Amino acid sequence: MSAIASLPLDELLIQHSCVRDFIDSLGLEIQESAEPLGIWLDRLPDEDILDAGMERPQILAHAERLIQEVARMEDGSGAGVASLTLIGGRDKNGTPEQARISVRAGEVLCIVGPTGSGKSRLLADIECLAQGDTPTGRRILIDGAVPDEERRTVLDRKLVAQLSQNMNFVVDLGVRDFIGLHAQCRMVAEPEIMVERVIACANDLTGEKFGPETSVTQLSGGQTRALMIADAALLSASPVVLIDEIENAGVDRRRALELLIGGEKIVFISTHDPLLALRGDRRIVIRNGGIAGILETSPEERENLERIERVDATLMEIRERLRRGLRIESPVRWPQ
Amino acid sequence: MQLITVAGSPSVGKTSVILRVAELLGRQGLAVGVVKLDSLSTSDDQLYAQKGLPVAVGLAGSICPDHYFVSNIEDCLAWGQRQGLDLLFSESAGLCNRCSPHIQGVMAVCVVDALAGVHTPKKIGPMLRLADLAVITKGDIVSQVEREVFAYQVRLANPGARAFFCNGITGQGASDLAAAIARAAPTHSLEGQRLRFPMPAAVCPYCVGETAIGETHQRGNVKKMRFADQTEVTP
Ligand SMILES: Nc1nc2c(ncn2[C@@H]2O[C@H](COP(=O)(O)OP(=O)(O)OP(=O)(O)O)[C@@H](O)[C@H]2O)c(=O)[nH]1
Ligand SMILES: [Mg+2]
Ligand SMILES: [Zn+2]
Numbered sequence: 001m002s003a004i005a006s007l008p009l010d011e012l013l014i015q016h017s018c019v020r021d022f023i024d025s026l027g028l029e030i031q032e033s034a035e036p037l038g039i040w041l042d043r044l045p046d047e048d049i050l051d052a053g054m055e056r057p058q059i060l061a062h063a064e065r066l067i068q069e070v071a072r073m074e075d076g077s078g079a080g081v082a083s084l085t086l087i088g089g090r091d092k093n094g095t096p097e098q099a100r101i102s103v104r105a106g107e108v109l110c111i112v113g114p115t116g117s118g119k120s121r122l123l124a125d126i127e128c129l130a131q132g133d134t135p136t137g138r139r140i141l142i143d144g145a146v147p148d149e150e151r152r153t154v155l156d157r158k159l160v161a162q163l164s165q166n167m168n169f170v171v172d173l174g175v176r177d178f179i180g181l182h183a184q185c186r187m188v189a190e191p192e193i194m195v196e197r198v199i200a201c202a203n204d205l206t207g208e209k210f211g212p213e214t215s216v217t218q219l220s221g222g223q224t225r226a227l228m229i230a231d232a233a234l235l236s237a238s239p240v241v242l243i244d245e246i247e248n249a250g251v252d253r254r255r256a257l258e259l260l261i262g263g264e265k266i267v268f269i270s271t272h273d274p275l276l277a278l279r280g281d282r283r284i285v286i287r288n289g290g291i292a293g294i295l296e297t298s299p300e301e302r303e304n305l306e307r308i309e310r311v312d313a314t315l316m317e318i319r320e321r322l323r324r325g326l327r328i329e330s331p332v333r334w335p336q
Numbered sequence: 337m338q339l340i341t342v343a344g345s346p347s348v349g350k351t352s353v354i355l356r357v358a359e360l361l362g363r364q365g366l367a368v369g370v371v372k373l374d375s376l377s378t379s380d381d382q383l384y385a386q387k388g389l390p391v392a393v394g395l396a397g398s399i400c401p402d403h404y405f406v407s408n409i410e411d412c413l414a415w416g417q418r419q420g421l422d423l424l425f426s427e428s429a430g431l432c433n434r435c436s437p438h439i440q441g442v443m444a445v446c447v448v449d450a451l452a453g454v455h456t457p458k459k460i461g462p463m464l465r466l467a468d469l470a471v472i473t474k475g476d477i478v479s480q481v482e483r484e485v486f487a488y489q490v491r492l493a494n495p496g497a498r499a500f501f502c503n504g505i506t507g508q509g510a511s512d513l514a515a516a517i518a519r520a521a522p523t524h525s526l527e528g529q530r531l532r533f534p535m536p537a538a539v540c541p542y543c544v545g546e547t548a549i550g551e552t553h554q555r556g557n558v559k560k561m562r563f564a565d566q567t568e569v570t571p
Contacts, residue, residue, distance in 0.1 A: 018492060025458045025493075053436075053461040053533060062465065062495065069495035073488075124508060133511055152512070158487075161480045169479050171454055181454065182481050185488035224479075231481050238480075 004064045005038025012037055018070050019063050026052035026059070037063070074187055081105060081159065081239035082143050084266050086126070089137030091290025092118070097138075099291045101284070103268075105239065106261050110277045111270040113286030119270040122286060123242045126268060127160050136289070161238035163228050165245050169216035175199060175227065176212035182235055194235060201259060202230035205252045207320065222250025229256045233263035243269040246276075254279065254309070275312060278305040310335035337416055338423045339523040341437045343430045343463050344447030349473035350427050351380045352504025353447055353513070358389055358425070360507075360514040366422040371412040373428040375401040380427065390419045401428065402435030402535055409439070410526045423517075436462035438532045443520035445469045446497075450478045450486050457489040464490070466532040469516055470499040476506070 004012070010032040013020045023030045028048060030040070041049075041056045049056060083104050088097030103109050111119045118136075125138045129152050132139050142151070142159065151159060171178060179198050183191035195212075203209045205226035210219060219227065225246050232241050241260060246253070246269075253275050260267045271277055278301050285293045297305075311334055318328055344350045351372075358368040369390035372380045376395065384391040392415050396404035405428050416424035428437050430446075438444035446467035448457060451474045457464060464470060470490050475483050483501070490499050498516060502509040 021458075022492070050534065054465060055533065058466070058533070065495040066492065069491060073491075124506075128508065128511070158484075161484075163480060164476075166477060167479050168477060169482065170451055170477070171482055178481065181485050185485050228479055228481070236480060237484060 002060050002064055004067070005041075005060055006036045008034045008036055009040060010034060016063075016067050016070070018066050022063060022066055023059075026054065028052055080264065081266065084126070084240055085141040085144060087139040087141065088291055089132070089134075089139070091136075091288050093288065095290060097291045099284075099294065101282075101294060103266050105264045105266055108257055108261060108267040108269065108280040110280040110283040111268060111286060112272065112277055112283050113292075117286045118289035119286050120244060121289065122284070122291075123162070123244060123268060123270055126240070126242060127162055129159065158238055160240045160242060161232050161236045162242045163225070163232060163244065163246065167228070169219065169224060169227075172215065172217060174213045174215055175210065175219075178216050179227075179231060179235070182231065186235055186237060188235070198227070198230045198234050201234060202227040205229060205256050205259070206250055207252075207316075207323075208250065220250070225251045226256075229259065233259040233265065239264070240266045241268070243267065243271075245270060245272075274308050275305070278302070278308070307335070337413070337421055337522060337524070338443070338517075338520045339413060339416070339426070339526075340423065340443045340445060340517055340520055341426050341428070341439060342445045342447060343428050343437050343467075344471075345449070345452075345460075346429045348447045348449035348452070349502075349504035350429075350447045351383055353471055353473060353502050353510070354425050354427060355383065355387055355389075356502065356504065356507040356510040357514045357517060358387065360511055361423060361518060362389075364518070366518075367420060368423045368425070369416055369419055369421040370425045370427060371415065373401060373405050373408070373426065375429070390421065400435065400535075402430070402437060405437045406531065406535070409437070413523065413526055423520075430460070430463040435535045436466060436531075436533060438462070438466050439526065440530050440532055441521065442523050442526075442529070443468050443517065444532070445471060445517070446494075447471045447473060448490065450474045450483060454482060454485045454489055457486070457493040460493065462533045464497075465494050467494060467497050469513070470494055470497045471513060472499065472501050473504045475501045476503050476508070 009030065013030065013032050020030065028044065038060065041059060054062065083102050085100065085102045088099035090096050111122055113119050121136060125134050125136055126140055128134065129140045129142070129147050130138050131146060147159065173181070176195055176199065179195045180191055183194045188194045199212055206222045208220060208223060210223050229251070253273065257276070257279055269276055269280065277283055278297055281297060283295050283297070284291055285295060314332070314334060318332070321328060342350050342354060354370060361368050370384050371392045371394065372378055373394045373396065376397070378393060381391045381393045392412065394404065394408050409426065412426060413424065426437065430436060444467045446460070446464045448460065448464065448470060450472050472486060472490060487499060500509055500513045502513050
């Protein structure tokens with residue numbers, strides 16, 4: 001007989017709300033009392049057990065594993081990653097890539113190259129923490145070592161989070177409830193405060209503000225991206241964030257990057273956008289399925305970035321005027 | 337031969353996932369085949385055949401598809417052995433959320449669809465709760481937030497299972513899944529093996545062809561709803 005069977009229900013249900021949820025989900029009604037779980041189960045009519053869809057020993061074993069699992073989730077949540085190392089494989093012709101790149105927490109690496117050149121493949125290699133087992137033969141080290149099986153496969157706190165243009169919110173919930181659900185499963189200490197922070201940060205990234213009651217499926221493209229980025233930076237379990245093309249979505253890209261860097265994330269962005277590409281510390285150039293080179297952002301490029309940002313701000317102003325129903329008649333003056 | 341039971345609601349991506357995994361296992365030199373059990377019709381056999389996988393189909397017709405599954409799984413196993421397979425997948429749709437084809441000692445996979453909403457894992461019965469591996473598909477079209485919440489819900493619904501994300505279209509995640517499946521214990525015979533959980537006894541009058549509605553026609557295993565506004569009068 002398992003140890004959990006002799007636990008009185010009141011103690012069990014108060015200490016382990018997960019067990020109450022589980023028993024609810026079986027359609028069984030349970031009330032706090034001094035009766036031990038095992039006896040309570042034995043006294044249930046067989047018909048109820050049949051309806052529940054699990055045998056008594058299966059229910060006990062499940063509750064026991066559940067308690068262990070929740071405990072493991074609670075103490076495993078803080079594990080960070082200091083660096084990720086990418087070791088090159090080969091390009092489409094089988095030519096070896098001469099690359100070994102280490103990226104630290106709080107660093108942004110951009111991936112540039114023509115459409116179809118293999119940027120997404122590189123992101124996919126990082127996502128699955130490739131160990132020479134993908135078509136490119138690339139390998140990924142975490143903190144200088146091959147990540148163990150456990151780290152690679154634990155799902156709800158995966159090492160790598162991914163944001164891409166074709167991902168959408170599909171659940172029918174308001175923003176607050178939705179992010180609240182995430183906070184709850186991340187077991188953060190003060191979920192309400194965290195939820196407000198995520199919403200505020202997301203609103204900070206987008207010109208069009210939204211309220212906490214807005215349904216997530218009704219957010220615009222820009223609002224959706226903004227909320228995804230804020231959540232990834234503040235709430236996601238993953239120390240590594242991969243972003244596949246977020247340009248033109250009405251998101252303040254500079255702030256978005258600052259937010260991710262501030263969250264001590266290791267960030268990879270596949271992009272054609274100069275505002276993003278030059279803001280990163282380095283960029284990987286992809287050609288013909290392989291890593292063709294790594295460019296460090298030079299001081300000249302950083303200066304140019306400032307100019308490009310001013311041009312971008314001018315454009316943003318024009319957009320904002322359009323949005324407000326104003327005319328664009330005064331001659332446009334581009335900053336120098 | 338290894339037998340793997342794959343179950344999941346209609347259209348979650350069972351066939352897609354099996355195809356991706358079969359391709360990887362085939363490359364390792366394993367002879368892989370599939371039996372597909374469904375209720376009325378299926379075109380999955382064509383998808384499997386296109387990839388050169390031996391496939392057999394069973395249609396339950398007027399019988400509960402999951403009951404039909406149990407009555408036929410031994411014959412499916414024998415078919416697989418005659419084909420000289422190393423590994424046989426059975427694909428069946430868990431249509432009622434209550435039946436589950438999982439057999440003790442036989443590796444059991446449940447496929448769930450991330451699009452189905454974050455509360456779905458809780459609602460899937462023994463099919464998910466008693467599986468060894470839980471596979472989450474369609475993660476590519478939902479947000480990271482939903483993926484994390486969904487994975488967490490799957491973990492609560494079955495804390496004993498290993499869970500995987502697998503994209504049925506691109507195959508992203510399939511290699512870890514294939515490695516886990518390749519480790520399944522062999523099944524030589526199913527004689528005397530047991531289901532992990534009994535399927536509901538579905539012999540109400542309507543099971544055997546009754547069509548008339550009304551109290552007088554309802555004999556046998558009939559179960560009535562209880563309504564909150566009438567709790568006092570119900571015995
Ligand atoms: N975007 C996306 N689509 C998927 C994924 N997996 C499967 N699909 C699509 O979902 C649809 C159903 O996939 P199937 O593999 O036929 O599903 P099934 O569970 O075998 O369906 P039945 O056998 O009919 O119950 C197909 O159009 C697939 O292309 C996935 O990971 N991502
Ligand atoms: Mg199918
Ligand atoms: Zn059934």
